[in-house]
Amino acid sequence: MSNTALNRTEAYRIPRNIVWHEGLITKLERWTLNGHRSALVWITGLSASGKSTIAVGLERLLHMKRVRSYILDGDNVRHGLNSNLGFSEEDRKENLRRVGEIAKLFVDAGILTIASFISPYEQDRDMIRSLFPADEFIEVYLDCDISVCEARDPKGFYEKARKGDIKNFTGISAPYEIPTRPEVIVNTAKMGVEACVEKIFSFIRAAEIC
Amino acid sequence: MSNTALNRTEAYRIPRNIVWHEGLITKLERWTLNGHRSALVWITGLSASGKSTIAVGLERLLHMKRVRSYILDGDNVRHGLNSNLGFSEEDRKENLRRVGEIAKLFVDAGILTIASFISPYEQDRDMIRSLFPADEFIEVYLDCDISVCEARDPKGFYEKARKGDIKNFTGISAPYEIPTRPEVIVNTAKMGVEACVEKIFSFIRAAEIC
Numbered sequence: 001m002s003n004t005a006l007n008r009t010e011a012y013r014i015p016r017n018i019v020w021h022e023g024l025i026t027k028l029e030r031w032t033l034n035g036h037r038s039a040l041v042w043i044t045g046l047s048a049s050g051k052s053t054i055a056v057g058l059e060r061l062l063h064m065k066r067v068r069s070y071i072l073d074g075d076n077v078r079h080g081l082n083s084n085l086g087f088s089e090e091d092r093k094e095n096l097r098r099v100g101e102i103a104k105l106f107v108d109a110g111i112l113t114i115a116s117f118i119s120p121y122e123q124d125r126d127m128i129r130s131l132f133p134a135d136e137f138i139e140v141y142l143d144c145d146i147s148v149c150e151a152r153d154p155k156g157f158y159e160k161a162r163k164g165d166i167k168n169f170t171g172i173s174a175p176y177e178i179p180t181r182p183e184v185i186v187n188t189a190k191m192g193v194e195a196c197v198e199k200i201f202s203f204i205r206a207a208e209i210c
Numbered sequence: 211m212s213n214t215a216l217n218r219t220e221a222y223r224i225p226r227n228i229v230w231h232e233g234l235i236t237k238l239e240r241w242t243l244n245g246h247r248s249a250l251v252w253i254t255g256l257s258a259s260g261k262s263t264i265a266v267g268l269e270r271l272l273h274m275k276r277v278r279s280y281i282l283d284g285d286n287v288r289h290g291l292n293s294n295l296g297f298s299e300e301d302r303k304e305n306l307r308r309v310g311e312i313a314k315l316f317v318d319a320g321i322l323t324i325a326s327f328i329s330p331y332e333q334d335r336d337m338i339r340s341l342f343p344a345d346e347f348i349e350v351y352l353d354c355d356i357s358v359c360e361a362r363d364p365k366g367f368y369e370k371a372r373k374g375d376i377k378n379f380t381g382i383s384a385p386y387e388i389p390t391r392p393e394v395i396v397n398t399a400k401m402g403v404e405a406c407v408e409k410i411f412s413f414i415r416a417a418e419i420c
Contacts, residue, residue, distance in 0.1 A: 063235045
C-alpha cells in the first residue's frame with residue numbers, strides 16, 4: 001500500500017477505546033482492517049480470449065500481496081445464483097444485472113472483486129459501471145483477435161458456432177462491442193499470462209487500491 | 211483465534227518461496243490470510259424480534275476482533291439484487307434461495323456472513339443449511355414472544371396486519387415455524403442486545419471460527 005492510500009485510510013482508523021458502537025461497519029472501516037481498498041475489476045473479451053486464465057492469475061498475485069480478492073464468473077454464478085437463467089437475450093441481461101449487484105455487495109464488503117464475463121454489449125457494461133464510484137470500477141478489455149480465439153477454441157464452441165449448432169455466438173453470429181473507454185487493455189494474443197496480469201496489477205497499484 | 215483453530219489453518223500456510231501458482235485461491239488459503247475461518251450465521255425470527263439490531267451488534271463486535279464479516283439483509287438485497295422480486299410465496303422463496311447462494315459465495319470468499327431474514331419456514335432454512343458443510347452454518351433463533359414484538363412494532367406492521375391492511379403477515383396471518391434445531395437461541399425479550407450478541411459470539415468462538 002502506498003503512503004497516500006495509507007493516509008486515506010488512516011483517517012478512518014477504528015478508535016481502540018470505544019467498546020460499543022452503533023451502526024453498520026462502513027467500507028472505510030473494512031479497508032482499514034484489510035490494509036487495502038476494494039473495487040471491481042471487470043474483465044471482458046471474446047470466448048477463449050483468456051478471461052478465466054487472467055482472472056485466476058490476477059487473484060493469485062493479489063492473494064500473494066495479501067489483498068482479499070474473489071472471482072465471480074460463469075462457473076460460480078451460473079451454477080448457483082443464476083441457475084434459473086438461460087441464454088436468451090433477456091436472461092443474459094438479467095445474468096449480468098445480478099452479477100453487478102453481487103459485485104456491489106462484495107466491493108462493499110472490502111473485497112477486490114474480479115468479474116470475468118464475455119459481456120459483449122457496452123450498454124450492459126456501462127450499466128454495471130454505473131453501480132460504482134468512478135475509482136472503484138476498472139474495465140479490463142482482453143484484446144485478442146478472433147482468429148486467435150478460434151484457433152484456441154478449447155471447448156469447441158467456435159466450431160459449433162460456425163456450423164450453426166450454437167446460435168448467437170459472440171464474434172461469429174452475434175456482435176462483440178469493443179470497449180470504448182476501458183481502464184486497461186491487454187493483448188492476450190501477443191503477451192504472456194504473467195505480463196498481462198502484471199499490467200492489470202500495475203493499474204490497480206497506481207490507482208492506490210493496494 | 212484459539213490454538214486449535216490456528217493449527218488447523220497453519221497447515222495450509224501459503225508457501226513463501228513459490229512465485230507462480232495455478233488454480234483458484236482456496237477457502238483455506240483465504241482463512242490463512244485472514245486469520246479466521248468463515249461461516250454463515252443465519253438469524254431468523256419474527257418481525258421486530260431484533261434481527262437487524264443483533265446483526266449490526268454482532269458485525270461490530272466481530273470487526274473489533276478483526277474478523278471480516280458482512281450482513282446480508284432486506285436492506286441491501288431487496289433493493290439491489292432482488293429488486294425484481296415481490297412478496298408472493300414464490301418470490302419469497304426465490305428471495306431466500308438467492309440469499310443462500312450469495313451467502314455461499316461470501317463464505318467461500320472467507321467472510322463470516324450474517325444473514326438476517328424472518329425466514330418463517332423450516333423448509334427454506336433447511337434448504338439454505340444444505341448449501342453448507344455442517345460446521346459452516348449457524349442458525350440463530352431470536353426467541354421473542356409475539357406480544358413483545360407487537361408492542362414494539364417500530365414500523366407499524368403489526369397494526370396494519372391486525373387491520374388486514376397487510377396480508378400474510380408472519381405471526382398474525384401467516385405461520386412462523388419455530389426452528390427445531392438451531393445452533394443458538396437468544397431471547398431478545400429478556401436479554402439485552404449486548405448479552406445476545408455475546409452469546410452468539412461465544413458460540414462462534416467455541417466453534418473455533420475465530
